[in-house]
Structures are given as structure tokens and as C-alpha cells.
Amino acid sequence: NQRKDFLHKRSREIVNAYDCVCIEDLDMKAMARSLHFGKSVHDNGWGMFTTFLKYKLEEEGKQLIRIDKWFPSSQTCSVCGYKNPEIKDLGMREWDCPRCKSHHDRDLNAAINIRKEGMRIVMA
Ligand SMILES: [Zn+2]
Incomplete structure (x- = not known):
């Protein structure tokens, strides 16, 4: 309770x-x-x-x-859209995008991508 x-x-x-x-x-x-x-x-x-x-x-x-659930929220760079296959490993809590060099906190980056995808769905 x-x-x-x-x-x-x-x-x-x-x-x-x-x-x-x-x-x-x-x-x-x-x-x-x-x-x-x-x-x-x-x-x-x-x-x-x-x-x-x-x-x-x-x-x-x-x-x-x-x-x-198959939306790649964690693997996608929320700044440039690059998909990083190495991020599937849950132990990787932070990463740097090889394309745009943005530094990401795994969960924050995923949350930004989920918000973007949600807004895309709402606007469609
Ligand atoms: Zn990037």
C-alpha cells in the first residue's frame, strides 16, 4: 500500500x-x-x-x-540521429556520438528521443 x-x-x-x-x-x-x-x-x-x-x-x-518497444531510444543520438549499435549494452551509461561528438547520458538521451517520437506521433 x-x-x-x-x-x-x-x-x-x-x-x-x-x-x-x-x-x-x-x-x-x-x-x-x-x-x-x-x-x-x-x-x-x-x-x-x-x-x-x-x-x-x-x-x-x-x-x-x-x-x-523496438524504437531505438537508447541507441539514437538525440542531436544528429546517428544510430550507435554499441549502446545496446546496458552497462554503457554514457557515450559520445561518433558523428556529431555530443556527449550523452544514456537515460537522458533516450528520454529526449522518446519525447521526439511521441510528438511525431501526436502531430501525425
Ligand atoms: Zn550525434
Whole structure:
């Protein structure tokens, strides 16, 4: 219940702050099998969180955009669009784009790409 309460509060804060939220449609079963995430994703806190987000957004006429899990959010340079196949390794937390030389934090770069892709879908 403590965690559920936390997920309700966080989703409320996000819904209050934004009109449109873009998330990656993560494959939680595959993540549970991976060594990097393991058991922590088995209990599906993420699924619960996205359910809360979706209905809270819809209540206010706002939108949740799910980005396909195959969209290369981590591998793509958010500055120039170069796709770096080495970034599939989850251990690589930061990288430099070989084309435009931008320095990336893995998660921030992925988030920027997810937002761009979400806006592309909304505008289409
Ligand atoms: Zn680049």
C-alpha cells in the first residue's frame, strides 16, 4: 500500500505538470529475465504506474503516448540521429556520438528521443 500510495502521488504530479506524457512500452517479461534488472521488475510496479498515469491523464482530457518497444531510444543520438549499435549494452551509461561528438547520458538521451517520437506521433 505504501508503494501504491507513492505511485498515485508521482502519477498525479506528472499529470498536473504535463498535457502529454510519452513512455516506452517496455517488455517487462524480457527485463525480468535479464541479469541487469532481475526480480525487481517481476512485481509489475511499472504496469501499475502506467495504468494510474493513463486514467489520470484521460480524466483531464490529456494523453498518454506509448512508444513501441523496438524504437531505438537508447541507441539514437538525440542531436544528429546517428544510430550507435554499441549502446545496446546496458552497462554503457554514457557515450559520445561518433558523428556529431555530443556527449550523452544514456537515460537522458533516450528520454529526449522518446519525447521526439511521441510528438511525431501526436502531430501525425
Ligand atoms: Zn550525434
